[in-house]
Amino acid sequence: MASTSEGVDSSISPGLLEDLKRLLWGRSLTDEVFLRWTQGFVLSADEPTALLQYEGGPCAVIVPVQAFLLRFALFTEENEAVEKWREHSDETAKDLLCQSLSAILLQTTATSYTVVYSDHSFTEMQEQDGPQESGGEEDVQRSPKRRKLCHDQFHLNLRCQQCDSREQLVNLVQSNLEKFQGDFGVLYYLYSLLLTKGVDQIKNEMEDPSEPLIDSTHGHGSQSLINLLLTGKAVSHVFDNEKDVAGMKLHGVSRQSQIGFLTQLEHLRYCEVGFNLKSPSLPVWVLGSETHLTVLFTQDLSLVAPESxxxxxxxxxxxxxxxxxxxxxxxxxxxxxxxxxxxxxxxxxxxxxxxxxxxxxxxxxxxxxxxxxYPGNSQQQGPKTFTVFHYNGLKRSNSTHKVQYKKGTATILEHGIPLVTEYTDVTTCLQTKWPTISIEWSGNDVPSLN
Missing domain, CATH: 1.10.238.10 (EF-hand)
Structure with missing residues (x-):
């Protein structure tokens, strides 16, 4: 049994565990969906600060963590740009990951924090049931016996530790980093987030608490889950503040976020992202397609200048x-x-x-x-040309089959000037914020939102 100076570990009560599972997975959890989520926060060998994603689904957690990681890689605590940010060492990248995991937990509450892990060796159990497939960083092969074992044994062996201060939380995350980077790391962190925020509080913030945070069919994370990671609140909408629709009060994002969010669904007119997510305090945006999340970022702080x-x-x-x-x-x-x-x-x-x-x-x-x-007060805010980078954690979605940042030069034309550009899923998503934006990607290697 593990323990630290932050507190003695304890098991999660059966009742609370059942509430967590119902909130996260719904009434039933299939082995297929659970398997999609069994991975850790693994850093790419080809881009020290980029996280890998093996299968569809966990981008709802991995990508917000990636966005926060970039926030710390690109800028100092004083929000000054970091030089040579792509040259961070592997050890520094791990430190940045710890900062990111801690920061997301810290924004959910100001009282106490919970870190979830398991002190049981799943590797040993796996070796008893069948040999582990050997391979590199993206080897996600699992024996059929282990697949069945994961779902039951994972929850039975969960432990947690609580702490009451920022310093203790950072230390606790640091001491459990190896577990967060292991096979079940994303799930350990997700359960840590839910327990830190509190099941009842999350349900209060969601529009429909009967809807699970993870889709039971495809394993995709809900907007409530994405918002919880990005803003600390599990609201179900992306507009600002509250809206009264047919007598029903709907809750959106109540304050400007550090990390932004843009979605292709706005281009398709299914929703409208409000100022608080569309215009973050730092120039890092999570981009949403209908099924996947990626990140667009830049070090040009003039893009997040005060609202005109x-x-x-x-x-x-x-x-x-x-x-x-x-x-x-x-x-x-x-x-x-x-x-x-x-x-x-x-x-x-x-x-x-x-x-x-x-x-x-x-x-x-x-x-x-x-x-x-406001006559004649339509001067364009921000630069006309700036450098951007795009991240997609799926190797198969990168033309080189390596998870690396793709560099581009973005141009924003004056309002009223016709936009002549090749429409891609990335540009149509970005045009929900900058209607006249176009991007020329290095090597004409256009990234994918999927």
Missing amino acids: PEDTARRIFKSFDPEGNGFISSCLLGDVLHSLSLVSDQGYVDIMKGKLDSEGLGIIVLSAFMEEF
Whole structure:
């Protein structure tokens, strides 16, 4: 039985374990889905700070951790760019991984933290049931007997330790890093996250707590799980704050995140990502396709400069237009003006209503609102050209079959200039934030979102 100065380890009670399994996997857990998630946080031999992903599914955990790892690899604690960031040693990369794992746990709560692991040797059990396939860093072959054993024995042998301070948590993560990098490391960390946050608190933040965090058919992580890792809250939506839809209050992301999130689903008009995720405090974005997550990042901090007055106005206006119609009811004009700290006394509001809704339709269009209150204030924010990198943790999704960052030069054209570019899944995703962006990838090696 393991113990550290941070506290003596303990087992997880059967009742709590059942609650965890139900929250994470739903009513049934298949061997196939569980097997997809049995991997550790393994660093690439071809890119010291890049994590490998073996099969579809665990990107919902691996990619947010990768994004935080890049945050620490690219920038100092004072948010200054790190020179020669691709030349980190293997030991430094492990330290960065520890920082990332700790940071995600720290943002979920300010009280106590839990680290989950097992003190049972699954390797020994595997060798008793059949020889382990030997291979390199991406060898994920497992004997059929071990596959059946994993599901039952894994949960029976889980242990946990608690601590009450940041320093203790960092030490605890450091002392368990080898386990986090082993066969079940992603799952150990995922259970650590759920216990640190608390099952009841996660359910309170989710829109539908009966829906598992991991899809029982394909093993994909839900948006609630992704948001929990990125923001510390397991809300089910990507818009800002709250929305009232048909009398139902829906909860989104309540504050600006360190790591951003953009999704191809917005391009397909299934959702709209709010400012808090779309404009993070650091220029690192998780990119979502319909089935996979990747990361786009840069060291150009001007891309996350403070929000312009025009952008603020658009965001506030859209918050009163939850269905994304491009207009608001004219009766809401006063509320919009008040939220923007503009003149909002009733006499002035009535005059503006008459001007902006001259035909008496009862609506005010966004473009007319912007032209009236922010005329000529559409100067482009941020650089026109900047260097970006893209990460995809699946070897099979990289043209070289190596997990390495792909470099590109991004260009943002002035608004109103026609965009002539070859549309790719990456650019269509990025255009949900920068509508006129195009990217020229080094060696014409276009990365994939899948």
